[in-house]
Amino acid sequence: DAKTTQPPSMDCAEGRAANLPCNHSTISGNEYVYWYRQIHSQGPQYIIHGLKNNETNEMASLIITEDRKSSTLILPHATLRDTAVYYCIVRSRSGSARQLTFGSGTQLTVLP
């Protein structure tokens, strides 16, 4: 699986958009980009995933660059409850395809 690089921490003002970057320059053509988050003392929670096209759901938007070497998770209106560690994961379709390989993630702190 391709490795990802994320900033260790970010702050965001409540009500503003939170933009979390992720670099995955070695991603291969059939690998998806997944985002999970982990609120303190809870298990990770799925947010969104994508392959090539931008994706949006009720939680967030995922913007993947045309060359697929990086992506950005956007929380359009961050709230205090969005404070969590956000993990960007690139996942292979073959072999241990169901394994999620977590890095250290980005600690997002939403400030009042």
Added chain:
Amino acid sequence: EAGVVQSPRYKIIEKKQPVAFWCNPISGHNTLYWYRQNLGQGPELLIRYENEEAVDDSQLPKDRFSAERLKGVDSTLKIQPAELGDSAVYLCASSPILDGKFSTDTQYFGPGTRLTVL
């Protein structure tokens, strides 16, 4: 819909003692995972089950760790004997049967069991 249930939520034991964690996955999910999460790090996979079969246990320390998933539903992870370095959060996750689309295989995590070995 009930989520993944784990118990206990917290466990404190002395080194060399045995310990067991229990997981009840989401109903209908045939794939079950056990992860270990050390402080300040992301979760690491220990074992993955497809129904009753352990299909990936390459990261499970087999000298002291064991797991079972009888009848392909609930699962138990055991450590015997526990060591100081086993202190971590043990997470269970499950995912539904693929419907032919890889992209729908999302994992759902339980709250975890925080183990402290003294």
